[in-house]
Amino acid sequence: MENKLTNKxxxxxxxxxxxxxxxxxxxxxxxVDALLTIADTTELTFDDIRESLxxxxxxxxxxxxxxxxxxxxGYKTKPGDRKRYFHTKLGxxxxxxxxSINGLTAYNEVVKEILTHRTKKTKEFNDQLKDxxxxxxxxxxxxIKLITNWKK
Amino acid sequence: MENKLTNKxxxxxxxxxxxxxxxxxxxxxxxVDALLTIADTTELTFDDIRESLxxxxxxxxxxxxxxxxxxxxGYKTKPGDRKRYFHTKLGxxxxxxxxSINGLTAYNEVVKEILTHRTKKTKEFNDQLKDxxxxxxxxxxxxIKLITNWKK
DNA sequence: TTTTTAGTTCTTTTCAGGCAGAACTAAAAA
DNA sequence: TTTTTAGTTCTGCCTGAAAAGAACTAAAAA
Numbered sequence: 001m002e003n004k005l006t007n008k009x010x011x012x013x014x015x016x017x018x019x020x021x022x023x024x025x026x027x028x029x030x031x032v033d034a035l036l037t038i039a040d041t042t043e044l045t046f047d048d049i050r051e052s053l054x055x056x057x058x059x060x061x062x063x064x065x066x067x068x069x070x071x072x073x074g075y076k077t078k079p080g081d082r083k084r085y086f087h088t089k090l091g092x093x094x095x096x097x098x099x100s101i102n103g104l105t106a107y108n109e110v111v112k113e114i115l116t117h118r119t120k121k122t123k124e125f126n127d128q129l130k131d132x133x134x135x136x137x138x139x140x141x142x143x144i145k146l147i148t149n150w151k152k
Numbered sequence: 153m154e155n156k157l158t159n160k161x162x163x164x165x166x167x168x169x170x171x172x173x174x175x176x177x178x179x180x181x182x183x184v185d186a187l188l189t190i191a192d193t194t195e196l197t198f199d200d201i202r203e204s205l206x207x208x209x210x211x212x213x214x215x216x217x218x219x220x221x222x223x224x225x226g227y228k229t230k231p232g233d234r235k236r237y238f239h240t241k242l243g244x245x246x247x248x249x250x251x252s253i254n255g256l257t258a259y260n261e262v263v264k265e266i267l268t269h270r271t272k273k274t275k276e277f278n279d280q281l282k283d284x285x286x287x288x289x290x291x292x293x294x295x296i297k298l299i300t301n302w303k304k
Numbered sequence: 305t306t307t308t309t310a311g312t313t314c315t316t317t318t319c320a321g322g323c324a325g326a327a328c329t330a331a332a333a334a
Numbered sequence: 335t336t337t338t339t340a341g342t343t344c345t346g347c348c349t350g351a352a353a354a355g356a357a358c359t360a361a362a363a364a
Contacts, residue, residue, distance in 0.1 A: 008269055016262050023259075024176075026322065037263075037281075040271040046341065056324045061342060082332070082340060091280035093287070107175075110168050111189075117160055119192040128243035129189075135245070135302055142298055143291075150287055178352065198311065208354045213312060234310060234362070306364085313358070319351090326345085333338070 003041050005052055012038050013053075028055055028063040033072055036088035043076065043085035072096070094147055101143045108136045155193050157204055164190050165205075180207055180215040185224055188240035195228065195237035224248070246299055253295045260288045 005013070013034040020030035031053050036044060039052070050060040064086065067073040075084040089096070111133050118126050157165070165186040172182035183205050188196060191204070202212040216238065219225040227236040241248070263285050270278050 012262070012266055012269060016266065019259055019262055028322075038266055038270070040273065042274055042277050057341070058325075058343080059323050062322080065342090084340085090284065091277060093280075093284045107171055110164070110171055114164055114168065114190055117164060118190070121192065122194055125194050125243060131303065132242065132245045135299075138302070139295075139298055143295070146291060146294055147287075150290070151283070180352075209311075210313080210355075211353050214352085217312090236310085308363070309361085311359090313356105315354100315356080317352105317354085319353105321349090321351100322347105323349105324345105324347085326343105328343070329341090331339085334336080 003039065003048075005039065009038050026063065026066065028053070028059045029066045032060070032063045033067055033088055033090075036073060036086060037090055043087050045083045045085060049086065071099075094150075097147055098144065101140050101147075104136060104140055108133055108140075111136075155191065155200075157191065161190050178215065178218065180205075180211045181218045184212070184215045185219055185240055185242075188225060188238060189242055195239050197235045197237060201238065223251075246302075249299055250296065253292050253299075256288060256292055260285055260292075263288075 013031055016034040016037065017027065017030040020033060021027055025033065032049055035049060035052055036042065041048075044052070046060060046064065049055070049064070050057060053060075055063070064073070068075075071089060073086050073088050075086045077084055111129065115126065115129050115133065118129070120126070165183055168186040168189065169179065169182040172185060173179055177185065184201055187201060187204055188194065193200075196204070198212060198216065201207070201216070202209060205212075207215070216225070220227075223241060225238050225240050227238045229236055263281065267278065267281050267285065270281070272278070
């Protein structure tokens with residue numbers, strides 16, 4: 001594809017890339033996801049990505065598969081065309097958000113188990129922990145409400 | 153200190169440690185924070201920590217300083233005693249929570265800047281992004297309310 | 305003044321993650 | 335049947351993070 005990136009777009013890919021690195025993505029994955037969010041074409045092929053970001057095939061392949069696993073991107077195919085057209089799923093942020101909220105459950109379960117095994121001698125501390133786990137559960141519930149009621 | 157950990161406590165330190173590694177802490181930091189959450193004594197010294205977790209002095213020192221920087225732990229001193237007594241700040245989770253909510257602002261700012269530079273040709277996609285940034289700001293506000301109104 | 309305490313800093317080792325480049329593969333096209 | 339396409343997988347390198355252990359340090363105690 002001839003749809004070259006402007007300097008501003010390259011700059012934004014880096015800013016957004018850095019932020020997403022901070023959220024646990026590898027540099028390449030972070031930039032692939034950023035590219036799909038910033039490029040004028042929202043459906044890019046393997047080679048579009050490879051060329052735009054000047055990555056090797058292996059880095060491109062690994063980054064794409066990583067993002068697919070994380071369900072942060074998806075792809076479409078076109079009849080009579082073997083290529084896959086990748087797009088970010090940032091538009092479907094609701095699911096991602098729900099996943100991250102639900103991810104707190106595992107954390108809270110461990111804290112609750114810690115509580116059941118704590119010495120009874122540290123009442124104040126235990127009460128604070130209890131308060132925390134209760135808040136977490138409440139926070140999860142309310143967050144889910146916020147999302148499901150959003151602009152509905 | 154002679155306050156030995158039970159096997160169950162050791163097990164909990166590992167579970168909680170793993171979860172906290174997943175949240176970006178190094179193995180040693182994750183376990184130090186877990187220890188302070190699980191041990192019967194909530195105020196532990198450098199050497200208590202070192203011995204309980206079988207860490208080297210350098211690993212202990214670095215983990216502690218790391219957690220202090222992240223403000224996930226704090227310490228007290230006692231008159232006529234040069235040691236520092238470290239404790240987890242999980243009890244003061246409200247601040248940590250507020251920090252993480254506020255941390256979303258930087259992310260949202262970049263997404264908003266991306267939006268201002270996006271081609272106008274992808275209306276649906278842009279609208280979804282717009283919706284997302286609006287929700288993020290709303291979510292931040294509401295989350296802060298949830299915390300400040302909690303059991304008040 | 306010397307020694308002990310409570311750490312910190314420096315040096316070295318180990319290890320995993322991330323990437324490039326090359327070799328490979330399965331399906332489709334020629 | 336051979337070649338091209340659209341990737342994937344393998345090999346090897348390089349770097350940075352994490353930790354151990356030893357050397358060091360500043361303040362207090364003896």
